[in-house]
Amino acid sequence: MDETSAEPMLILASKSKARRAMLEAAGVVVDCLSPNVDEDALKAGLKAEGVTARNLADALAEAKAVRLSRRLGPALVVGADQLLALEDGTMLDKPESREDAKAHLRLLSGKKHKLFSAAVIAAHGSPVWRHIDIATLSVRPLSDAFIDQYVDAEWENIRHCVGCYEIEGRGAQLFSDIKGSQFTIMGLPLLHLLDYLRVRGIMPS
Numbered sequence: 001m002d003e004t005s006a007e008p009m010l011i012l013a014s015k016s017k018a019r020r021a022m023l024e025a026a027g028v029v030v031d032c033l034s035p036n037v038d039e040d041a042l043k044a045g046l047k048a049e050g051v052t053a054r055n056l057a058d059a060l061a062e063a064k065a066v067r068l069s070r071r072l073g074p075a076l077v078v079g080a081d082q083l084l085a086l087e088d089g090t091m092l093d094k095p096e097s098r099e100d101a102k103a104h105l106r107l108l109s110g111k112k113h114k115l116f117s118a119a120v121i122a123a124h125g126s127p128v129w130r131h132i133d134i135a136t137l138s139v140r141p142l143s144d145a146f147i148d149q150y151v152d153a154e155w156e157n158i159r160h161c162v163g164c165y166e167i168e169g170r171g172a173q174l175f176s177d178i179k180g181s182q183f184t185i186m187g188l189p190l191l192h193l194l195d196y197l198r199v200r201g202i203m204p205s
Helices: 016-026 039-048 053-072 097-107 143-158 170-174 182-186 188-201
Strands: 010-012 030-031 077-086 112-123 126-139 175-179
Touching: 010 016, 010 182, 016 030, 016 182, 039 053, 039 143, 053 077, 053 112, 053 126, 097 143, 112 182, 112 188, 126 182, 170 175, 182 188
Parallel strands: 010 030, 010 077
Antiparallel strands: 077 112, 112 126, 126 175
């Protein structure tokens, strides 16, 4: 399938506007469908088993891709997930409220954390490719006044963001150092995914 085809190269097992925007900006023709996976229940069960953040992100991405792929046969379906872990292994989920976001930022303040962004591609109901990318982010010490002002200004943008920031926006103010791809921080190991599409001959090499 060539790059100019109107047919989707990929089906994204998500309604994520950010991930769709990343793919489309990179020239990938993509369609989005809900995988109908109970992420909260799956995540809770895996956490109870002591699964690490890295493996949990991978498992959630695979569940989304495989579930939708079973309905779509040969189509390439990509599932993606991102998790945040503190240096002691504690995982943070998306904030449930403004106060929850402020509490998360106080936990992150002055410390390093890792983002694990996983993507799995499935076809005929089975995984055919996967990659997990890691970014390490150092949050500068944040004053309570800054946190209050930041969350009040950014709440509508960060309410669905693990870590309570959009790195491409005002969230850049939170950090003293970042190691890793901006695509990974935004929720998708995009460069590795594009490389796989080139290997498959779906995109030009």
